[in-house]
Amino acid sequence: MTSFHTHRARVHDAALPPYRRHSALRTCLTRFAPYGLRATYHHLTVSARMPRFLEADPESLVRAVDELHEARELWRARAEEYAARRRVQKRAGRRRAPETAWWHQRWWGSPNAAWEHDPFLHPPLRLPDYVRRQHALLDGVELPGCPACGEQGPPVGIPTGHGRAELCRGCARVLTPCGCERWHSFEPSLRVGWSRTWRREHMTGTGEPSPHWPGVRGTARVERLESYTVDLESGVVRRDRDQ
Ligand SMILES: [Zn+2]
Ligand SMILES: [Zn+2]
Numbered sequence: 001m002t003s004f005h006t007h008r009a010r011v012h013d014a015a016l017p018p019y020r021r022h023s024a025l026r027t028c029l030t031r032f033a034p035y036g037l038r039a040t041y042h043h044l045t046v047s048a049r050m051p052r053f054l055e056a057d058p059e060s061l062v063r064a065v066d067e068l069h070e071a072r073e074l075w076r077a078r079a080e081e082y083a084a085r086r087r088v089q090k091r092a093g094r095r096r097a098p099e100t101a102w103w104h105q106r107w108w109g110s111p112n113a114a115w116e117h118d119p120f121l122h123p124p125l126r127l128p129d130y131v132r133r134q135h136a137l138l139d140g141v142e143l144p145g146c147p148a149c150g151e152q153g154p155p156v157g158i159p160t161g162h163g164r165a166e167l168c169r170g171c172a173r174v175l176t177p178c179g180c181e182r183w184h185s186f187e188p189s190l191r192v193g194w195s196r197t198w199r200r201e202h203m204t205g206t207g208e209p210s211p212h213w214p215g216v217r218g219t220a221r222v223e224r225l226e227s228y229t230v231d232l233e234s235g236v237v238r239r240d241r242d243q
């Protein structure tokens with residue numbers, strides 16, 4: 001897909017106003033975002049030290065898009081290899097993939113779905129390191145800790161009304177599901193507005209995380225997640241605590 005490269009070139013183009021370069025970064029994120037669009041954007045604001053006002057450091061956009069590009073190149077090489085292997089397997093009569101590649105996993109029902117609901121929750125890894133970790137797991141390498149981020153500390157238990165699930169204290173991935181066979185979605189009780197995140201209200205003028213907003217970060221944020229059950233027939237989402 002050429003459009004990623006076209007928009008990456010725009011991010012690099014110092015002749016463009018920062019807001020145009022910023023919007024080109026967003027387009028790149030619609031093409032590739034390992035943590036989901038919002039959480040990947042949040043990750044890049046912190047890792048590339050994108051200040052609240054881009055004029056203070058427009059080159060932070062280049063750092064952000066280049067980290068994304070580096071991860072995407074790793075993924076592209078691997079996805080091509082995977083697709084070639086699948087073609088051989090299909091010719092040999094194996095219609096179903098022996099394992100689902102991480103990039104084919106949908107958010108719906110995924111153990112990582114909390115990242116979609118709260119952009120502040122995602123692994124702390126640089127994107128290329130996250131992609132390398134996922135590729136190693138796909139190869140069957142046994143890695144200690146949370147599959148997503150490698151965290152080895154005690155998980156955070158979240159009640160589901162009739163049981164509990166255990167989530168990674170680092171990134172909120174579900175490590176041990178509730179066990180009732182239904183899928184629970186873990187979502188923040190206090191939602192952060194995406195527009196505030198997009199405008200980097202969580203960053204200071206010099207590109208450091210703001211001490212003021214949002215007040216709750218890290219494991220304390222995971223601890224405040226609440227469990228919801230989605231009725232697949234009616235589409236009704238219910239907070240498990242209310243049942
Ligand atoms: Zn984790
Ligand atoms: Zn349950």
